[in-house]
Amino acid sequence: xxxxxxxxxxxxxxxxxxxxxxxxxxxxxxxxxxxxxxxxxxxxxxxxxxxxxxxxxxxxxxxxxxxxxxxxxxxxxxx
Amino acid sequence: xxxxxxxxxxxxxxxxxxxxxxxxxxxxxxxxxxxxxxxxxxxxxxxxxxxxxxxxxxxxxxxxxxxxxxxxxxxxxxxxxxxxxxxxxxxxxxxxxxxxxxxxxxxxxxxxxxxxxxxxxxxxxxxxxxxxxxxxxxxxxxxxxxxxxxxxxxxxxxxxxxxxxxxxxxxxxxxxxxxxxxxxxxxxxxxxxxxxxxxxxxxxxxxxxxxxxxxxxxxxxxxxxxxxxxxxxxxxxxxxxxxxxxxxxxxxxxxxxxxxxxxxxxxxxxxxxxxxxxxxxxxxxxxxxxxxxxxxxxxxxxxxxxxxxxxxxxxxxxxxxxxxxxxxxxxxxxxxxxxxxxxxxxxxxxxxxxxxxxxxxxxxxxxxxxxxxxxxxxxxxxxxxxxxxxxxxxxxxxxxxxxxxxxxxxxxxxxxxxxxxxxxxxxxxxxxxxxxxxxxxxxxxxxxxxxxxxxxxxxxxxxxxxxxxxxxxxxxxxxxxxxxxxxxxxxxxxxxxxxxxxxxxxxxxxxxxxxxxxxxxxxxxxxxxxxxxxxxxxxxxxxxxxxxxxxxxxxxxxxxxxxxxxxxxxxxxxxxxxxxxxxxxxxxxxxxxxxxxxxxxxxxxxxxxxxxxxxxxxxxxxxxxxxxxxxxxxxxxxxxxxxxxxxxxxxxxxxxxxxxxxxxxxxxxxxxxxxxxxxxxxxxxxxxxxxxxxxxxxxxxxxxxxxxxx
Numbered sequence: 001x002x003x004x005x006x007x008x009x010x011x012x013x014x015x016x017x018x019x020x021x022x023x024x025x026x027x028x029x030x031x032x033x034x035x036x037x038x039x040x041x042x043x044x045x046x047x048x049x050x051x052x053x054x055x056x057x058x059x060x061x062x063x064x065x066x067x068x069x070x071x072x073x074x075x076x077x078x079x
Numbered sequence: 080x081x082x083x084x085x086x087x088x089x090x091x092x093x094x095x096x097x098x099x100x101x102x103x104x105x106x107x108x109x110x111x112x113x114x115x116x117x118x119x120x121x122x123x124x125x126x127x128x129x130x131x132x133x134x135x136x137x138x139x140x141x142x143x144x145x146x147x148x149x150x151x152x153x154x155x156x157x158x159x160x161x162x163x164x165x166x167x168x169x170x171x172x173x174x175x176x177x178x179x180x181x182x183x184x185x186x187x188x189x190x191x192x193x194x195x196x197x198x199x200x201x202x203x204x205x206x207x208x209x210x211x212x213x214x215x216x217x218x219x220x221x222x223x224x225x226x227x228x229x230x231x232x233x234x235x236x237x238x239x240x241x242x243x244x245x246x247x248x249x250x251x252x253x254x255x256x257x258x259x260x261x262x263x264x265x266x267x268x269x270x271x272x273x274x275x276x277x278x279x280x281x282x283x284x285x286x287x288x289x290x291x292x293x294x295x296x297x298x299x300x301x302x303x304x305x306x307x308x309x310x311x312x313x314x315x316x317x318x319x320x321x322x323x324x325x326x327x328x329x330x331x332x333x334x335x336x337x338x339x340x341x342x343x344x345x346x347x348x349x350x351x352x353x354x355x356x357x358x359x360x361x362x363x364x365x366x367x368x369x370x371x372x373x374x375x376x377x378x379x380x381x382x383x384x385x386x387x388x389x390x391x392x393x394x395x396x397x398x399x400x401x402x403x404x405x406x407x408x409x410x411x412x413x414x415x416x417x418x419x420x421x422x423x424x425x426x427x428x429x430x431x432x433x434x435x436x437x438x439x440x441x442x443x444x445x446x447x448x449x450x451x452x453x454x455x456x457x458x459x460x461x462x463x464x465x466x467x468x469x470x471x472x473x474x475x476x477x478x479x480x481x482x483x484x485x486x487x488x489x490x491x492x493x494x495x496x497x498x499x500x501x502x503x504x505x506x507x508x509x510x511x512x513x514x515x516x517x518x519x520x521x522x523x524x525x526x527x528x529x530x531x532x533x534x535x536x537x538x539x540x541x542x543x544x545x546x547x548x549x550x551x552x553x554x555x556x557x558x559x560x561x562x563x564x565x566x567x568x569x570x571x572x573x574x575x576x577x578x579x580x581x582x583x584x585x586x587x588x589x590x591x592x593x594x595x596x597x598x599x600x601x602x603x604x605x606x607x608x609x610x611x612x613x614x615x616x617x618x619x620x621x622x623x624x625x626x627x628x629x630x631x632x633x634x635x636x637x638x639x640x641x642x643x644x645x646x647x648x649x650x651x652x653x654x655x656x657x658x659x660x661x662x663x664x665x666x667x668x669x670x671x672x673x674x675x676x677x678x679x680x681x682x683x684x685x686x687x688x689x690x691x692x693x694x695x696x697x698x699x700x701x702x703x704x705x706x707x708x709x710x711x712x713x714x715x716x717x718x719x720x721x722x723x724x725x726x727x728x729x730x731x732x733x734x735x736x737x738x739x740x741x742x743x744x745x746x747x748x749x750x751x752x753x754x755x756x757x758x759x760x761x762x763x764x765x766x767x768x769x770x771x772x773x774x775x776x777x778x779x780x781x782x783x784x785x786x787x788x789x
């Protein structure tokens with residue numbers, strides 16, 4: 001899968017979980033600091049990524065992902 | 080260049096007196112820390128601008144919110160970061176970019192969670208240094224300033240306390256909330272209330288100095304879980320007390336004895352970290368408290384009442400038993416029961432019934448009402464022989480409790496003498512106690528607590544406040560000679576110096592060591608013995624033998640040359656049998672010490688306070704009763720003498736039971752010199768001089784055995 005496609009699908013998940021317009025989500029945006037995700041939403045994001053890409057991620061490591069860029073990089077390893 | 084300390088003092092001004100506050104990481108979710116802090120600031124009627132900063136919200140609690148702190152158009156004096164620790168550094172970075180110098184980091188998830196948290200703490204410290212930011216926290220409850228011109232509750236406590244004269248600092252945030260609740264029930268007010276959490280940047284020392292200059296603060300209370308730099312804390316306390324005359328009361332939790340059992344020396348095993356902490360606080364003039372109740376009992380005395388001129392107290396009671404209890408407690412605390420003047424006696428006789436006791440403690444009798452309390456109080460407060468008044472009340476059927484409380488308040492307003500109260504009971508006296516506490520009259524459930532509080536007040540104002548610390552610097556020491564022995568031992572990889580080498584070091588520092596020499600053969604032993612004179616003592620020297628007596632390695636009172644030769648071989652045979660693997664360096668032949676009083680001196684190095692000196696009586700006093708005293712080196716003039724005078728067995732040295740007084744001046748000199756040695760050689764971890772024999776006044780003392788560990 002192309003990096004750009006991974007990024008686009010990550011943004012789609014983030015947009016759905018955080019109820020934001022995709023256009024408001026910058027590539028380097030931090031889920032908490034820039035997008036205001038709370039701890040529950042962070043868990044929802046991990047679940048959302050797993051569902052979107054049909055993968056099973058290491059929960060602890062996945063929760064350390066803080067940004068769109070970081071998520072893309074992390075998910076690419078599983079694909 | 081401005082030091083971090085100076086920077087903190089400057090930046091603390093805006094932590095406590097900001098004109099604008101940003102809450103960075105605020106949310107709209109009620110019942111969460113980020114929301115409650117916004118709400119508390121708004122509720123506290125803060126006299127400044129409030130800016131919630133939230134990535135997603137447009138407004139929080141009806142106040143416009145900003146996406147980033149850098150988006151705020153106006154200057155911001157104080158930022159309170161409530162973001163999770165994973166991103167708090169990003170918020171701090173933006174604070175730096177915005178030019179905010181004063182920050183409180185509430186977020187947890189730092190040093191207290193382990194390695195990851197330690198890294199995060201280092202990261203925020205680095206950012207703070209880059210931008211000259213000072214921050215309180217992380218992992219804290221926040222800060223409260225009750226000054227009516229500020230009114231800032233930048234915390235997630237349930238309620239803002241009343242204004243008052245007590246400055247409270249706490250390493251534990253949770254304890255803060257309990258203290259606030261406790262204090263509210265007793266109408267205890269605070270000037271500043273600070274939870275400093277992990278103290279990664281601003282420490283309790285910085286805050287103590289800030290409170291030293293704070294006009295609203297009369298007494299400083301501190302709850303501490305760890306002492307990071309004991310020496311700095313001691314120096315700070317001394318300076319704060321000397322410059323401001325404000326008392327410092329500390330609860331230091333974690334009274335454990337772990338570690339002491341593993342120590343190799345006597346001094347090491349006797350000096351638990353808590354005993355050292357006790358000693359250090361006492362030296363620095365800090366009043367250490369065991370619990371919150373004791374702390375506030377004493378704080379009320381300092382904050383509410385004028386200091387006593389001396390320790391003569393008068394007791395007024397409406398019941399005999401409590402009067403006796405109070406008298407006992409007062410005497411136990413070293414207070415004097417005042418003797419009334421003739422004028423006072425006459426007045427008491429005139430105003431009290433014939434059945435009343437008009438001598439101290441004054442019993443106004445069970446049926447006393449407010450007028451009788453007033454008459455007794457007025458007469459006694461005007462007596463020059465009285466420095467403080469204890470008013471006791473027990474609730475009897477005719478006792479008009481509230482009216483008596485009102486009378487006490489009235490008299491207290493007209494006198495410059497401290498009045499303390501104890502309305503004994505609970506339900507019936509509650510309204511009276513409430514009147515007293517609302518009017519800043521210290522009240523105590525138990526007369527014993529009342530007497531302890533008065534004693535602390537008296538001791539602080541008359542024995543601690545005016546005392547100036549002057550360490551003694553001993554000049555006539557041969558530091559090079561001592562260093563040479565230590566270096567030699569270090570190079571050979573040994574960690575223990577025995578008597579022969581220890582005595583060279585102690586001798587170089589002017590301690591009275593006995594004449595002696597190391598013999599590696601019977602012939603050498605005889606030569607040494609002849610040189611120093613008979614009788615002599617002979618001791619095995621081996622790094623592998625800790626208990627020389629148990630292995631037959633010590634023989635005393637060897638009378639002549641022939642005996643020295645025989646005993647030399649006897650010692651070697653004994654040791655060969657009991658410790659066949661031991662490496663023998665030789666036999667130390669030394670003059671025999673005359674009989675005298677055996678005492679023990681020692682050095683231990685504490686992680687927080689540095690070198691510590693120990694003194695105690697030898698033999699069973701140290702083994703069983705652990706009658707020893709510690710002091711952090713260097714020692715001041717009074718410190719060394721106090722060590723000797725404060726042990727329980729001191730009377731033995733002062734000349735009890737027909738004995739001549741011991742040469743304590745010589746002991747004081749030894750303590751100074753040992754203190755100097757401890758300061759000069761940080762590589763000495765532990766040292767025992769056990770025993771040192773002290774002779775009658777004017778005859779000095781003698782070091783009999785010593786061991787140094789490094």
